[in-house]
Amino acid sequence: MITEAHTGTSTGDPRPSLLIDLATGLWKTQTLTAAIETGVFETLAAGAASAPQLAVKLGIGERPAEILLTACTALGLLEQQDGRYCNTAVSDHYLVPGRPDYFGGYVQMVAQYTAPGWLRATEAVRSDAPTKPVPDPDRNMFEEGNRPESFWDALFAFSTLTARQMAGAVDLSGVRRIMDVGGGAGATLIELCRQHPHLSGTVVDLPHVCALAQERIDAAGMTGRIDTAAADFFADPLPSGHDAILLSMILHDWDENQNRQILASCLDALPSGGTLLISELLVDDDKSGPVDAALMSMNMLVGTWGRNYTGAEYAGWLREAGCDRVRTVRFDSPGANGVVRGEKA
Numbered sequence: 001m002i003t004e005a006h007t008g009t010s011t012g013d014p015r016p017s018l019l020i021d022l023a024t025g026l027w028k029t030q031t032l033t034a035a036i037e038t039g040v041f042e043t044l045a046a047g048a049a050s051a052p053q054l055a056v057k058l059g060i061g062e063r064p065a066e067i068l069l070t071a072c073t074a075l076g077l078l079e080q081q082d083g084r085y086c087n088t089a090v091s092d093h094y095l096v097p098g099r100p101d102y103f104g105g106y107v108q109m110v111a112q113y114t115a116p117g118w119l120r121a122t123e124a125v126r127s128d129a130p131t132k133p134v135p136d137p138d139r140n141m142f143e144e145g146n147r148p149e150s151f152w153d154a155l156f157a158f159s160t161l162t163a164r165q166m167a168g169a170v171d172l173s174g175v176r177r178i179m180d181v182g183g184g185a186g187a188t189l190i191e192l193c194r195q196h197p198h199l200s201g202t203v204v205d206l207p208h209v210c211a212l213a214q215e216r217i218d219a220a221g222m223t224g225r226i227d228t229a230a231a232d233f234f235a236d237p238l239p240s241g242h243d244a245i246l247l248s249m250i251l252h253d254w255d256e257n258q259n260r261q262i263l264a265s266c267l268d269a270l271p272s273g274g275t276l277l278i279s280e281l282l283v284d285d286d287k288s289g290p291v292d293a294a295l296m297s298m299n300m301l302v303g304t305w306g307r308n309y310t311g312a313e314y315a316g317w318l319r320e321a322g323c324d325r326v327r328t329v330r331f332d333s334p335g336a337n338g339v340v341r342g343e344k345a
C-alpha cells in the first residue's frame with residue numbers, strides 16, 4: 001500500500017517532517033542523556049540483555065527500561081536481536097565509561113550546563129545577551145567558579161576528535177614550537193604532538209585551567225614536551241619562543257573588538273614569519289550555513305557575547321592585524337570545519 005508518508009501530503013502541501021524533527025530534537029538529546037546517566041551502555045558493554053534483565057541491573061522499572069531501550073534502538077544507539085539488546089559500534093566506542101574516546105561527559109555537559117541557556121533562546125535573541133546562567137556575570141565566564149570544571153573534561157573529549165582531523169589536514173611541517181592560546185585542558189596540543197613527532201609547545205590558559213591541562217599532559221606522557229603557562233590573554237603578554245600560535249574555538253567566544261585585541265596580543269608574541277592559526281566552525285561567507293557552524297553560533301548567542309564568524313571575517317582580521325599569506329584549510333570535524341592561517345609580515 002502506498003501511504004502518505006511516501007508520497008507527500010494528500011493536500012499537496014509541503015511535508016511537515018522537517019518541523020516535526022526540529023520540534024522534537026530535545027527528545028533525542030534527552031533519550032541519549034537518560035541512557036548514559038542510567039548506565040545503559042556501560043551495562044550492555046558487559047553483555048547483551050533483555051529489557052527485564054537490564055531493568056534489574058539498572059535498578060529501574062521494566063516499563064521505563066522497555067521504553068528507553070526501544071527508543072535507543074530506534075535512534076541507532078542499540079541493536080536488538082531475539083529480544084536482547086546490545087551496543088552498536090558507535091555506542092560501544094564512545095559511550096562506555098573508561099574507554100579512550102568516552103563522549104558521555106560531553107553529552108551530559110550539553111544537557112546539564114548549556115541546556116538552561118538554550119531553553120531561553122528566544123530571550124537571548126530579543127535581548128542580544130547570553131541567557132546561560134553564570135554565577136558572576138561581571139567576571140570572565142571562564143574564571144574559576146563561573147563555570148563547572150567538568151566543562152573542560154567534556155571539552156577534552158570533543159576537542160580530541162577535532163584535533164585528530166586538524167592534525168592530518170593542516171601543514172605543520174615548518175613549525176617547531178606551537179602555543180595553544182586558550183588551550184583548555186590540552187586536548188588539541190596533545191593530539192597535534194602525538195601526530196607530529198617534531199612538535200612541542202605550550203598550553204596557555206587561566207591558572208585553574210592550566211592545572212587541569214598539566215594533569216592531562218602528564219597522563220598523555222607529554223611532560224616536558226608540552227608545558228603550560230598561566231596568562232589572561234586580555235591582560236598579560238603572551239609568552240614568546242614559539243613559531244606558531246593556535247586559537248581553537250577561542251574567537252567565537254568574544255566580540256569583534258575583543259578578537260582584535262586577542263589577535264594583536266598573539267602577533268606581539270610571534271616572530272616575523274611566525275604562523276597564526278584560527279580553528280573554528282566557519283560560517284559560510286554568504287551566511288547560509290553550514291548547519292553545525294550556524295548552530296554553534298546560536299550556542300554562542302545563548303552562552304557568550306560572541307558568535308561564529310565567517311572565514312572572510314577571520315581572514316580580514318588576520319590581514320588587518322599584520323599577517324600576509326592568509327589562506328583557509330578545510331577539514332571536517334566536530335569543533336572545526338577549517339583553519340584560517342596567516343604569517344606575521
Ligand SMILES: C[S@@+](CC[C@H](N)C(=O)[O-])C[C@H]1O[C@@H](n2cnc3c(N)ncnc32)[C@H](O)[C@@H]1O
Binds near residue numbers: 142184
Ligand atoms: C571554548 S574553550 C576552547 C578550549 C580549547 N582551545 C579547545 O579547542 O578545546 C575557550 C578557552 O579559552 C580560555 N580562556 C577564556 N578566557 C581566557 C583568558 N582571558 N585568558 C586565557 N584563556 C582564556 C578558557 O579557559 C577555555 O579553556
